[in-house]
Amino acid sequence: MVKFDWRRIQAEAEEDYEKAWLETRNLLKITGRSFQPKKVGKPHHVFDFIAKARQILFKLGYEEVMVPIIVDESAVYKEYGPEAPLILDRIFYLAGLPRPDIGLGQKKIQQIREIIPDFQKVKEFQDIFRWYKKNQIESDDLIEVMVTELEVKEEKATEILTKVFPELRNLTPKPTKKTLRSHFTALWFLILAELQYQQSLPIQLFSIGEKFRREQKLDATHLYNSYTISTVIMAEDFTLEDGQYMAKKILTGFGFEDVKFEIKKATAKYYAPQTEFEVFFKHPTLNKWIEIGDGGFYSPVPLANFEIEYPVFNIGFGVERFVMVQEGYNDI
Structure with missing residues (x-):
């Protein structure tokens, strides 16, 4: 039987989200067959x-x-x-979040290398942000593209976006006529x-x-x-x-x-x-x-x-x- 201690998980995620995200996978059963569906459903x-x-x-x-x-x-x-x-x-x-122009200067490159010391794919990262700005990359695919093009782990890609590029978080919705x-x-x-x-x-x-x-x-x-x-x-x-x-x-x-x-x-x-x-x-x-x-x-x-x-x-x-x-x- 699996039952989560949600208070503990909340606290751990507050302290280090990526670490909690990775480690709480171990709380789930991945293999084996144990579930039996109910015999009859119920309409709303x-x-x-x-x-x-x-x-x-x-x-x-x-x-x-x-x-x-x-x-x-x-x-x-x-x-x-x-x-x-x-x-x-x-x-x-309806409103939408505008995609910001994201620069990759020396300060940000140094911040990235504090997370990934041997990071060298600066040009590839610049290309990714250019594709992103031109809507050639969907927002929910950005991390996956970073993992593939930059050859970094998923949790590192997330950490880079979170810690190095706050402009991705501090966006104001722009209203439309829709x-x-x-x-x-x-x-x-x-x-x-x-x-x-x-x-x-x-x-x-x-x-x-x-x-x-x-x-x-x-x-x-x-x-x-x-x-x-x-x-x-x-x-x-x-x-x-x-x-x-x-x-x-x-x-x-x-x-x-x-x-x-x-x-x-x-x-x-x-x-x-x-x-x-x-x-x-x-x-x-x-x-x-x-x-x-x-x-x-x-x-x-x-x-x-x-x-x-x-x-x-x-x-x-x-x-x-x-x-x-x-x-x-x-x-x-």
């Missing part, structure tokens, strides 16, 4: 629901697509128009702009995945990330009543029979005025209406910004909210 409630939801949507004529997670800020402006600055406040922006999707709409616009010329109408699509929102408060019903079922229908002849009919068909398949729709008083700018609605269902035990989805016609204005020629109806549902109700949870 969220993914169990997603698996069932996919089959229901297939039966209703929807085609599944993979929607990108990363979206450029410009797409959000095209989607929301003048409302975009307010929306961007809740979006996560964001994590806060919902699927901007990405649907990009996809439909292409598919309108490749597939015959009507086009019915769905995607199930995570959305990311910079919530100001995390609690029982709000997380930074959650799963969404997002659907779109592009058709020349389609009414809001058709959209609500399809929403009800989806919800019936999910096991939610007693539902109602309410037009929102304030409409998001990517929806056409007075077409955005919320979906509610009657909770069987709480005996009150619970919001479970949001949908409507995309406004012709953002559709035009993406050069889309046909009406598009969208509706989305929060997966965790379904699961909370069906499984009796009160904390997401």
